[in-house]
Amino acid sequence: MGKFKRLGWGFLALVGVLAVIIGSFTYHLKPDYDGEKSLQGLSKEVQIYYDNYGIPHIYAENDADAFKALGYVHAQDRLWQMELLRRIGKGGLSEVFGKDLLGTDKFFIALGIDDYSSKTITNLNPSDAAVQLSQAYLDGVNEFVKEGPTPVEFYLTGIEKKPFELKDVYNTLGYMAFSFAMAHKTDPLLSKIKDKLGFEYLKDLAVHSDTTTLWIKNYPNTKNDSIRKSISEVMSSLEKLSIPLFEGSNGWAIAPEKTKNGKVIFANDPHIGYSQPSVWYEAHVSTPNYEKYGYHLAGVPYPILGHNRKLAYGMTMFENDDVDFYYEKKHPTDPRKYKDGDGWKDYEVISKTIKVKDSDDVQFSYKKTHRGPILNGIADQITGERPISMWWIFTKVENKLLNSLYSMSHAKGLDDFEQALEDLHAPGLGIVYGDADDNVAWWAAAKLYEIPDSVNTKFVYEEGKGLPVEKEYLDFSKNPHAINPPWHYVYSANNQPDSISGMLYPGYYLPENRGRRIEELLEGKDDWDKEAVGDMITDNTSPVNVEIVSQLLKKVNVEGLNDSDLQILDNLKVWKGDYPTESTAATVYHRWMYFILQNTFKDELGETLFEEILNTHFIKRTIAPIVGNEASIWWDNISTPETVESQFDIVTTSFKEAVEALEDQLGNDTAQWIWGRVHTLEHGHPIGQVEALKSFFNVGPFPINGTREVINNTYFPYTEGGFNKVSSGPSTRRVIDFSDVENSMSILPTGQSGNPFSTHYKDQAEMYVNGEFRKMMLNKEEILSKSKSQLTLKPMNGKE
Template sequence: MRRLKKILKITIPILGLLVLGLCIFLYSLTPVYEGEANLKNLSENVDVYYDSYGIPHIYGVSEKDATRALGYVHAQDRLWQMELLRRISAGQLSEIFGEDLVETDKLFLALGIDDYSKETVANLDPNSDYVLLTEAYLDGINQFIEEGPTPVEFYLTGVKKRPFELKDVYNTIGYIGFSFAMAHKTDPFLTTIKDKLGPAYLQDLSIETIPTSTYIKNYNPLKDTLQLGLSSKLASALKDLPLPMFEGSNSWVISPEKTKNGNVILANDPHIGFSQPSVWYEAHISTPTYKKYGYHLAGVPFPLLAHSRQLAYGLTMFENDDVDFYFEETNPQDSTLYRTENGWEKYTYKEKIIKVKGEDDVKFTVKSTRHGAVVNNVAASVTGEKPVTISWIYTKVENKLLSALYGMSHSETMNTFKRHLEDIHAPGLNIMYGDAEGNVAWWATAKLYRMPDSTNTKLVLDGASGKQERGEFLDFSENPHAENPTWNYVYSANNQPDTVNGLFFPGYYLPENRAKRIVELLKPKNDWDKEAVSKMITDVTSAVDPSLATSMAKDLDITNLDKSYIKLLDDLSKWEGEATVNSVESSVYQRWVFYMLKNTFKDELGDALFTQLLSTHFHKRLIAPLVNNTTSIWWDNVATEKVETSKDIFQISFEQAVASLEKQFGKDISTWTWGKIHTLEHEHPIGKVETLRKYFNVGPFPINGTKEVINNMSFTYDETGEYKVTSGPSTRRVIDFSDIENSISILPTGQSGNPFSSHYNDQAKMYNKGEFRKMMMNKEEIISTKKSLLIFKAEEK
């Protein structure tokens, strides 16, 4: 016992010192929100007032000073996020996460974003305003890297910090551009179906761009055999990305004629894959020449969403088709040549090296034609000898995107704002606009191009004949748009836009569900205010799902159904489509739809292709037309002798749905509530390690909403019966020009990406409840209510 006491006397103080040391170390990693700090290259001091949610309000005498301070404070909250974003396009994820990300790195290196960024930077005018401000922002980031604490993720992964440069900004923008594109998930998949099953199987998949009951109307007062390996491998190369991809969005802007106070109201909630930290970093900058409250991507100095006292803008995905795949023909006598309409041309070759954590470097060759990289060399599991190339408009046109973002954020009138939009060549965006003068507008921005007649751009094209090549670009004035329409609002829900010169432009548009609900709510009401719009932006009622449930239910044979299930069908017939956490109907409907899709498609497609179908946008678009198409070729189960009909599929799918819910929750139907299976967890890349999950991830939470309602909490169908939300509103913003200083917003988790910050998840509960907080703009109010003040001191002269 005496010996034990001696050991304890020695070990307890040592353990205490270790715990104290760990606490001090962890405290040293916390962002600094108050006090004074020296920042080189400032002309004058910069004051940064942090509000109660950790949002910086930056006041400087020059924009360059304020932007330099922005870089510093942005880095101290989001340096790890910045690091990951710049690595994706450069093919450098394997250096952090190991061999599992090699295929992802190969894909992005083959896309050529990194090479394109280098070329863009080499051709920049170093004295242009947007380049000088970007350099100031990067200087702020790099000063934090040199002097600030190292984020804990760098210690855990062993990654060394290194300075940021201009190319990193363009690589980040390039990744965002690719994450908008849908063709990489869709075109190879559809070509596989055509080659494997025949053209008839494409007809009922709703892939054509055709008139619908709800499409975005133009208004201008001045003018009124590919193998399975390719498609599955491209999909798998993206599934392990440690950062989210852009998925969709809602936005609407209401004219003064339809608002209670006679001023414009703008609402916007871009739908992006959920992650921790969340995508946007809020910052309010005020200088004598520039005043904006903006939402920034990590590593990009100019906001993609912003407002001032003069104007506001937001965005949604246009969903236009800007990626094409081509079959190439190699010369049988000389494998270095490929066929064109003008004869044989040489393949080009670039050697690439991928550094892999804990493994030898991976060396591979990117082989390209005039269209782009041969993806057979990227996707190792591709079978078949015919080369397939990927051609993306992003890398085919001069890159003016950073200049465009600068111009948009520095505009103060509708006309000057609009002039910068034609420089957005890719990704295709719907830019939503409103201002204090009463203007509302929507512009579809992208470099749209003509294709030869009868060319289906959703299939892999013929690269050898020259008959399916891109034609001339349309002038920006021909893009779909509406400026101050007579119906007094504009909106976008990623749904199909109106025609371009009488033709519907091809794209990967979402179904009309959200659009239909938005129009249904906006059209009859003429006294909109901020409170009503904030309620609308969290709406969880589907304008389509109840009618589909009724259509399927009317075909059921209830003779052998349990009475409780007949009662459930009666409840479904009265359901108005609300997807709340307490809804039983949502659980039953979504489970029923999953089994309907499974029983319709899996027999022809097999496991891998069916799983891929569920990852595409068009599977959402096909549900409503399919339910109402009794003659579809897909209804028959090819594995049985019987020829099944839609009624057979609806029947067996309903029985499987209720049986699976009963197995999951028991016989008491009242317990089958949506919140038990529809949950949201914000995953941090480090949180994938189970022992670290609770320290880095936020959630899980039961959550209102579902697929394709305004509060679009999307998920992927699978056999688990657990609908884990993967994407949704990355912010909700309501800008009211009748009371601009009290406009409101919310983030999904918090402003900071530092797990030791008090602002890491302080907005999560509010977000889940559909609540908002003020976006402060009044300097006196900001100072009087500030949580802290950080002063960046200029060097003494």
């Protein structure tokens, strides 16, 4: 017995020692929100006050010290996220995650982001303020890389911390530009459908602009007139790593004439792929010359969303077409050459080395034409013998993105803010603006170019046809915009914009659904306040879906339906198109819609193309029009040549299949078919893919309200299994009332910190799901009185 006692005490002692070691290890990995630290290169002491949600309020005596401090605190909360984002554009994920990411790395290398960033760096003027403050920010990041604790993800993946450089900032912005571009998903797919089925099958898809839907209206400034499959696989690999992809957004600004307190109210909620940590890092930076409460991408010094007491700005996606694909003609005998005009030209061959975790380096070569990289053979991206090249505006013009972000964040008012947007060449952004001087504005910020009506940009261009490589660029004044319009508000919801100069701008615009709801709500009220706008930004109602259901109900053959089926249809008749978690009509509608899409398109497209088309913007735009088109060629099931199916057949069959699927999935009690059981949100972390670590790194899952293409746009892909796992949605919700700017409000999807040992790793997650907000503090006295943590950064030599 004594022997066993000794063994028991020995075991407990060992457990105790391990607990102390683990506790000590995790304690030292936590971010430091208190105390004093010395930073090399600081000229003056910097005070950082953390609020109750871990958001730093940085007070410095000069801009360089402020941005150095910003870099340091950003890195201690988000270094792992910074590391991942800088690797994507240069093709460096295989070094972290192994050979499964080789295809993704090859694709991004071929896009040329890293080479473009290198070229940009060589042309920078080191004396530019934008460059100098960026370097100050990076110095702060690198101080943490050098002196701070190593995040646990670096231990788990076995990679070393390395200093950050200016090229990393540009590579991160390049990845952002890529993730906005829908042409990568769409153009090769549409060409495949055209080649397989013919133009007749394309005319009923919402490929082009629809003049019957709601467009964003323009209004000039009256104050101042001065691939197919593998590309989807690339996107899928990034989604599996929980790397945020940019999807869509809402933004609006309400002029004083429509607000209760007679001042502008601004709102914005960019829709981005959910991830852990979430995409934005909030920071309030204040110096004698500069103040901004901003939202930063990992590793990018200037906020992409921001506000102060004078103005507020945010972004949506413009969704313009800035990518072109070309078929290249091969030389009949020399594989090194391709057709260029009337002659032949040598391919440019580019060779790269890719580092791969737990494996030898991989040597990789690809070919380029004067239009861009050849996609064939790059991780099996394009099938078939015909070479396809890709022209992407992002790498074709001078990169002034960093200067533009600097100028936006330092703008004093409407005119210089507008001027800053002229250098945003790609990705195309819808920038929404409001200020304390009663201005509201919206601009489509992108480098647009002439596109003749005779050119269809949605297909791979045949050899010798399509747009020339040398584009005829439009002046920024020709971009869609609205400044202080007489209807007293502006908005952007990724829907089709109207034209300034009489020509439409081809793009991959989202359906009118959110735009219609935004206009409906804004038009119907002239006494908006902050609370009402907060309710609006979490609105879950779709008037378009109600109209779709109304049409579908007329086309159901009720013969053979039982009482339960008829009750389900009766419930849909009175459905308001809303999406609370307790709704059963919402569950039935989306299950029904999945089977309608499957039974309409899958027989012609096959499994692979059907799965691809479900992930495009144009299928979202197609749903309402095709439901209203009884004569569409798509309704016939080509798998049954002996019969010709009608829309009535497909709608009725799909309803029956939806009910049967829901019974199998959720049981026979229809009262239990609530939306929250199938519509859930989990914020995934790259390390959370490992099942044993999932509960530690991931946040959620939570049942969540909202749906696709409502203002509270919680997007999910349609799947056969029927579990609508949300993949993207509002990356923040911000409401800024210039009558009470000190009490503006916001929320993040999980928390401010990306460090799982931080108390701010997920402290906003349940608030976000519940549609709640927290305060964005600007007042220094209030910040000091409510701050529970203070970090002081001192010059390394201890002198001021």
